[in-house]
Amino acid sequence: MRNKPIANVNADLLKERKNCSFDIEELTNLIDGGKNQTARRREIENMLLKNMPFDIIPEECLSAKEKYENAVRKSVALNKIGVELVSQVTKAKELSDLTLTLRRVSDAYFREVTPFLLHLGMFIPTILGQCSDEQVAHWLPLAMQLKIIGTYAQTELGHGTFIRGLETTATYDERTEEFVLNSPTLSSSKWWAGGLGKTANHCIVVAQLYTKGECYGTHPFIVQIRDMDTHMPLKGLKVGEIGPRLGFQTADNGFLVFDNFRIPRDSLMMKHAKVLKDGTYVKIARHSKLTYGTMIFVRVLLVSEMAFNLSKAVTIAVRYSAVRRQSELKPNEPEPQVLDYLTQQHKLFISISTVYAFQFTSNWLMKTYHTVQANMKHGNTDALPELHALSSCLKAICTSDCSAAIEQCRFACGGHGYMISSNLPSLYAFTTATRTYEGDYTVLLLQTARFLVKTWEQVELGNAVTPMVAYLARHQNREAWDESPEGIIRAFEAIAAGVYQTESVRSVSFGQSDAIKDVMKQLSDLYLLYWSLERTGDLLTTLKSTLGSYDGRVYERLMEEALKSPLNQEPVNESFHNEPEPQVMDFVSQQHKLFIGIASYYSYSMTALWLWDILTKVTSELGVGKTDRLPESHGRAVFMSVFNSEMEKSVSSLSAPLQAVLRQLVELYLYYWTLEKRGDLLLVLQSTLGSYDGRVYERLMEEALKNPPNKEPVNESFHKYLKPFIQGKL
Ligand SMILES: CCCCCCC/C=C/C(=O)SCCNC(=O)CCNC(=O)[C@H](O)C(C)(C)COP(=O)(O)OP(=O)(O)OC[C@H]1O[C@@H](n2cnc3c(N)ncnc32)[C@H](O)[C@@H]1OP(=O)(O)O
Ligand SMILES: Cc1cc2nc3c(=O)[nH]c(=O)nc-3n(C[C@H](O)[C@H](O)[C@H](O)COP(=O)(O)OP(=O)(O)OC[C@H]3O[C@@H](n4cnc5c(N)ncnc54)[C@H](O)[C@@H]3O)c2cc1C
Numbered sequence: 001m002r003n004k005p006i007a008n009v010n011a012d013l014l015k016e017r018k019n020c021s022f023d024i025e026e027l028t029n030l031i032d033g034g035k036n037q038t039a040r041r042r043e044i045e046n047m048l049l050k051n052m053p054f055d056i057i058p059e060e061c062l063s064a065k066e067k068y069e070n071a072v073r074k075s076v077a078l079n080k081i082g083v084e085l086v087s088q089v090t091k092a093k094e095l096s097d098l099t100l101t102l103r104r105v106s107d108a109y110f111r112e113v114t115p116f117l118l119h120l121g122m123f124i125p126t127i128l129g130q131c132s133d134e135q136v137a138h139w140l141p142l143a144m145q146l147k148i149i150g151t152y153a154q155t156e157l158g159h160g161t162f163i164r165g166l167e168t169t170a171t172y173d174e175r176t177e178e179f180v181l182n183s184p185t186l187s188s189s190k191w192w193a194g195g196l197g198k199t200a201n202h203c204i205v206v207a208q209l210y211t212k213g214e215c216y217g218t219h220p221f222i223v224q225i226r227d228m229d230t231h232m233p234l235k236g237l238k239v240g241e242i243g244p245r246l247g248f249q250t251a252d253n254g255f256l257v258f259d260n261f262r263i264p265r266d267s268l269m270m271k272h273a274k275v276l277k278d279g280t281y282v283k284i285a286r287h288s289k290l291t292y293g294t295m296i297f298v299r300v301l302l303v304s305e306m307a308f309n310l311s312k313a314v315t316i317a318v319r320y321s322a323v324r325r326q327s328e329l330k331p332n333e334p335e336p337q338v339l340d341y342l343t344q345q346h347k348l349f350i351s352i353s354t355v356y357a358f359q360f361t362s363n364w365l366m367k368t369y370h371t372v373q374a375n376m377k378h379g380n381t382d383a384l385p386e387l388h389a390l391s392s393c394l395k396a397i398c399t400s401d402c403s404a405a406i407e408q409c410r411f412a413c414g415g416h417g418y419m420i421s422s423n424l425p426s427l428y429a430f431t432t433a434t435r436t437y438e439g440d441y442t443v444l445l446l447q448t449a450r451f452l453v454k455t456w457e458q459v460e461l462g463n464a465v466t467p468m469v470a471y472l473a474r475h476q477n478r479e480a481w482d483e484s485p486e487g488i489i490r491a492f493e494a495i496a497a498g499v500y501q502t503e504s505v506r507s508v509s510f511g512q513s514d515a516i517k518d519v520m521k522q523l524s525d526l527y528l529l530y531w532s533l534e535r536t537g538d539l540l541t542t543l544k545s546t547l548g549s550y551d552g553r554v555y556e557r558l559m560e561e562a563l564k565s566p567l568n569q570e571p572v573n574e575s576f577h578n579e580p581e582p583q584v585m586d587f588v589s590q591q592h593k594l595f596i597g598i599a600s601y602y603s604y605s606m607t608a609l610w611l612w613d614i615l616t617k618v619t620s621e622l623g624v625g626k627t628d629r630l631p632e633s634h635g636r637a638v639f640m641s642v643f644n645s646e647m648e649k650s651v652s653s654l655s656a657p658l659q660a661v662l663r664q665l666v667e668l669y670l671y672y673w674t675l676e677k678r679g680d681l682l683l684v685l686q687s688t689l690g691s692y693d694g695r696v697y698e699r700l701m702e703e704a705l706k707n708p709p710n711k712e713p714v715n716e717s718f719h720k721y722l723k724p725f726i727q728g729k730l
Helices: 011-018 024-032 035-051 064-087 092-109 117-130 133-144 290-323 342-377 384-412 414-418 424-436 441-460 467-473 475-479 485-507 514-521 523-534 554-564 574-578 588-622 632-651 656-676 681-685 696-706 716-726
Strands: 169-173 178-182 190-193 202-211 214-224 237-241 254-258 261-264 273-275 281-283
Touching: 011 290, 024 035, 035 064, 035 092, 064 092, 064 716, 092 290, 117 133, 117 202, 117 214, 117 290, 178 202, 178 214, 202 273, 214 261, 214 290, 237 696, 290 342, 290 384, 290 414, 290 424, 342 384, 384 414, 384 424, 384 441, 384 467, 414 424, 441 467, 632 656
Parallel strands: 169 202
Antiparallel strands: 169 178, 178 261, 190 254, 202 214, 237 254, 273 281
């Protein structure tokens, strides 16, 4: 069934849509993979959208804690339906279509991300990719039915990129047939795992495996971290939320610290390596990097994620550009739609074509991934290095290009694009993180470079190379290729473009009308029309954007959203009437002035006494009249050290409370001047990473511990939503 026409659609948008030269339903089918798939997708989408609770207050107006609780409430409703749908599916293809539809609806349903993202995106794939058959049979049903909630904790405070440098240890104890997990240093604290802070009760932990006194490198373990009934963290673990971040606010990214935490032997995920009861290590994998498999899978997935996110951003920007009128070009004529400006089209059309490039390449990459996986099942890992190189560079390029393109879309929407309600800031915050996680941009490009250099060596030796890199051997292409990073990117962009071209031509080469074939060549138009017509229902709930709604009622929606803000629920905020007048003494800035004054007074008097004693010595050393040349920093250091030591001497006979106060003054004085004059950048930069003393990990952990979600061991949403859901009582 096609979408029903919507009343009150903006006239400019209607006019643009009337220019469509082909059957949009045909294109929708093409993109979905066939008529039946379109129908099934719409059926699921409609069912989900009808049954899920919506936000009462806009998500962006909630506090961090409320945002999280709201995300749990919505996730549980979505998961309930999802689990039921998944249980009805029998074929692998149906399951993958369904998973994709659920992921897309979930994307539309949350302004940010669900706390279950890692459960679906990495926990389940790691069970599939890293567990023995026996382990899969045990863990997979529990995870699929959400009887357990998991995440993936690889990154630590000290290491993310360099996996071999991870410090968490898993030491096998053959007496008890257990592994003992430890975080030997602060920098070994697990950091970042999504859903770990408050939601997950299980976690995949990547740790250095020790048995019989030898280290066998990093291995994945599946670990229960919270009590299944009370949700309290288990003894031997410190777990919490890492604190506010640019995006991912509702993903409760967490930290995890182990103190002699014991787990059974079969917690080791044993597809690629085993530890026998007596502690003997047995390697099964044919390739040493197979434990990195989940990362490859997610990198592949991210290409289509980027296509989808950019498609949303550019749809918002294009629709808004059709509705928005600005500037008087000719006197007494209507202001033009901003879409008609060539410069505006430049911003938008590049993004549109990029979406298609990503999507077609992603389809191809996913197929390649499955082919390589199938070969590996039969023990053939030959294609793995190339898959790693390809997924690395395509992930790096598409995440980077996508965030840049979303910024362009935001620019294309002018001031209103900066509103959270336009959804462009959230889309940007989400996609810019993807450039870093699952392998940093530069690092992944370097991995690809490593592969290319090795291939180049083979080419130079006259050896055969795979078709994907065969262009390296073709003389005429050497001009496009040089050893600079830009050269490598160019070469791989050419490959991506090649794939894109071949795939798009292949996709439209049969069954399609001439009109569609023509339009496929005009990617920009295609993209606009596809997204305009493909969606079911009110596109606002899918795009979650005031600017990009299907009906183009941009100003109405901006005003409606503004009126929903809690600050607008009362004409005059109570702080206007009720806030008691503070004593000026209560202002921190005032205390700052006063206390520093007091501390300085003590400092000067102590130093004056000391200075008198050594004046003769100082002047004889520096020469009379030259003392004014003492650098300020030296003088400052003198004041500090003298104040400190002299105060200590003179306070020893005083009462304890007075001693305490005077010592505080010393500390204050030292602290103040350290920050003020000695250039402690923490104060200036307000940054845990940029502090003068370099105590980065200490500061990150200190800040995380101050984080309000960590003030309660179990969030109330566990009792309200998660527990009834896990126990099937919801
Ligand atoms: C929609 C779903 C959303 C899910 C949300 C996800 C949220 C975020 C989650 C996360 O971020 S999880 C953590 C992800 N972490 C990373 O991605 C870390 C990045 N680092 C790495 O991948 C690796 O450490 C490295 C950079 C590839 C380096 O690894 P290593 O030091 O062990 O290798 P090298 O010495 O550089 O290379 C040796 C050799 O191995 C090959 N190789 C490396 N990785 C792989 C692989 N994955 N598969 C196959 N082969 C690999 C590499 O090319 C070298 O080969 P040779 O040149 O020696 O032949
Ligand atoms: C939103 C978000 C969610 C995340 N979720 C998870 C999660 O669920 N589970 C999990 O385990 N992790 C997660 N992570 C962590 C993420 O995987 C890492 O942050 C990422 O892999 C980058 O590693 P890093 O932080 O160590 O960066 P670093 O490696 O410290 O990078 C810092 C800089 O150093 C450069 N650099 C590093 N190594 C090299 C090199 N060899 N050559 C040249 N330059 C180099 C990088 O290019 C970068 O510019 C998440 C991160 C974010 C931002």
